Amino acid sequence: MFFVPLIWSFVILFTFEAKLTATTPEAIKDSITKASLYLRTYGQEPDGSFSPQSGPAITALAAAALVRTGTSADSPMVLRAVEYLLTFQQSDGGIYQRESAVANYETSIAILALHECNTSGRYDEIIQKARRFLTAIQWDESEGNTYADPEYGGAGYGRHERPDLSNTAFLIDALKSVGASSDDPAIQRALIFVSRSQNLEGVYDILEVATKNPDGGFYYTPANGGESQAGTTPTGGLRSYGSMTYSGLRSMIYAGVSANDPRVVAAIKWLGRHYTFAENPGMGDAGLFYYFHTAAKALHVLGQDQFIDADGKAHDWRKDLAGVLLSTQHDNGSWVNNNSRWLEGDANLVTSYALLALSYCQASTIE
Template sequence: MLSSRRVLSFVGICAVAWAALASVSFAADAPAKKVDVEKLQKIQKAGINYLKNSQLEDGLWTTETVPGISALVTTALLESGVPASDPVVAKALKRLEGYIQKDGGIYYSKSNHRNYETCISIMALHAANKDGRYDQTIKNAEKFLRGLQWDKGEGIESSDTFYGGAGYGGHQRPDLSNTQFLIEALRKAGVKSDDPAIQKALVFVSRTQNLESEFNTTPFASKVNDGGFYYTPAAGGTSQAGTTPDGGLRSYGSMTYAGLKSMIFAGVDEKDKRVKAATEWIRRHYTLKENPGMGLMGLYYYFHTFAKALDAMQVDEFKDEKGTAHNWRAELVNQLAELQNENGSWTNTQKRWYESDPNLATAYALLALSYCQPAK
């Protein structure tokens, strides 16, 4: 099984090119603090043990009606080094197989989150797919996801703000959160960055960025124009961080990292104006104390996208707007160690988006930590 960091290397962006980008200035002036490997291993082990002990008798976590949580937990365990043969993981995988539908999707039969659940399930099955036993299941799920994407099959043109995006399931309004999971799931399924589905998704992602350009001519782009990302331009536009007095959609942290990561996965390189603008937004708002623009809401989701995006950029140290160099892996390990509960779990005091559920928050935390192995 390939490591998660190795999987993300498919974007083909070399670390040297990123570090040499003058306008971003990733390289540190002095060595940053190193990852405390002992601390990393200790909190990972505690988190793994918590999730193993919180598994329900039927092999799931939290509830059978939301298999996305169980798929996320399973992925987190696998990416944390727990083998697919481990009894807890094997039981979880067997149970997830029960959600495979005739249409190729992997979701609860009455679910309204079919895209989300299928995307996360693909990630879990991919991480467990040592012997190719899930090849056909993943291929069928890939086909199902393609059918959910908003495009001409739904009678819309490329100029429509729905175009290229994906929602929670069925044909709900598309948003960046679900679209970033779609892109990542398709890549895990072996879809190349220049595939039409990925490139259509990139059209949608570009329109969720507050950057007026040939890639985004929506009425929202010029009202904020700070390079960050928000939730969706579709159906009148929505930002979970709220609006400006003139109707602009405010950028916020988790979506900005999700948007930047998605662009890299879609093959956009470091010289592109969209990547440059997003990176500058991160420089101005670099923090692990909160989800910028949202406070503590969605904090663990934020940690997850933060780690994936910076790993995809292939940077070990990141310099903020003040010139301070950050070993982001070391800082993330320290922050998660500080937030971990005595029983090994993580929880968010802000209940929004289910992050008060220790299974979900702990899965996000472990996935973030899976990108924190010291740089070689």
Template sequence: MIDRAIRFLRPRQDAKGGWSTQREPGITALVVTALLRSGQVPPGDSMVTRAFKYLEDFIGAKGGLSEAPHANYSTSIALAAFQQANVNGRYDRVIKAGQDFLKSMQWDESEGKTRDDAFYGGAGYGGGNSRPDLSNTAFFMEALRDTGLPADDPNLQKALVFVSRCQNLKSEFNDQAWAGKINDGGFIYTAAQGGSSMAGKEANGGLRSYASMTYAGLKSMIYAGLSREDPRVKAALTYITRHYSLEENPGLGQQGLYYYYHTFAKTMSVLETPTITDAAGVSHDWRAELVAALAKRQQADGSWVNPADRFMEGDPNLVTAYALLALAYTRLQTKRS
């Protein structure tokens, strides 16, 4: 399965060294990270070195991929790639500059935001001038943790404030008007500007939770140092046991399915648990079930693609990267410290 995916991606690398470069460099960063984490493509492979050259062209004076259209998103993902290939400190300076750039993109006091503002601690696609959302904030936090920052880093703790406000859980950590209207422990897309969910809203104004953001939120809380005993983590775990599925992205159906697979697998790896027990009491070997779900969806040419083309999942380069990353996390246990 992995070999076939790599054989699909290799000839699709374009003359610039990237994949889907007409869109943005974040896709290339995901692809090269997936290739490296597959365990079958070494950092010295020409496909990888060409991809890094393409990514490095977006590095600006501010550090990070500041010349990319979606600078925060692309930098967050690219840092994972640079870290994966950081042999003998080759990319130490790039990674440190990228960390500093990401920190500058976070909504906090430097943008005049205080903790009582729903933007506080979050990050968006482009940084300080774009609305923060949970997906980009989760990538932001993952990049900082995966490149060595501790859970108690001030920027990660600020991000936790935003993440907590994206949870459907009325508590001291979420003061938004909609927080208790559904109150199922799941997560929405953003708490900013009154809140928004890709899954829509209920008649009472409650914003519907959906699984891909719930796993992103749960992973982010673990990265920020919360334990399983924290009420926010407990509530998120309750949601995922009630909505366990590898046939759909619960709350969105087939939309965003491969982003969901990728985020689900990374979160389960971070949780360091081999099984998950659903609300009916059935224990699931999530690794085996995820491998089976991906195997039956792989195309004849080795790619994956989502017929439900929302969130760019009609792009087989992007979706194949998500699938390869998900497969990598079925083999690798992700360190939290």
């Protein structure tokens, strides 16, 4: 299995000018306060948006992150962000930029934001319309797909866009946030796609690639013959990597897969072999803050305060992750990844990811 050499982990931390930081509840709260002030002072545009050049998604992430970490949904900053977000409502129920190639991504994140901000049910109707839009663009029989197709059950950036695990995980997150049960038909269809994105032979697998690197981790997509952002193995297998493996684990839990199911067991074993917050395992610093967020959410959903690695060592994952985040926060309250891949050079996006991750580090009871 290829991974970035250990020395690269130290390079990442030194690049972020890391320093030892106490991870007390007070320190986390102070970090959140500074980040919220940054977003209000430097991040938000007069029209309520955050990084509008990237469409509505970053505004939605920022709104969700702010409310999850204690900013009132009725605060002027959040209300203006939501008002801006709602200008992207389309006649089909989706919330996305017109002619967008990432309609599933934008609508899923918009649903997550509106759910967090939905005081007294004021956004109920908008959310339900957006939910129907998401299920309508899922790759299923209505799109001409059958169970035998590797795309089946997945979601891509938009209608007819190749499905991938990242978008499918956002779809599942959005549906669960608005009350969909584990046995919801759309979630169960998505589970088929999620399972096919795992390097593990199983009942859903229809691709030979699953047998070439059966390490239990997850990769980007089984569509079009399969693809991993981490590349391939010498034998032609698809390399597993951290952010997709946490996304796959969380999605399976949301879909009601039991803790002793071979898919969950294999995913946890892979994560135990590669437990770290110094990098996105298999990807180095690429997508690092996306990784922080998806790892925190998955570990929270897993319901374990201590994560046991492959050597049997127990880790207080909340303390470990909060320590990295607090140590890499800039003096102005923001975070930025020096690797700008997947827009992580954008301080608004990265600060939102960091706040979302910290929301799961604050307490084991937070939902």
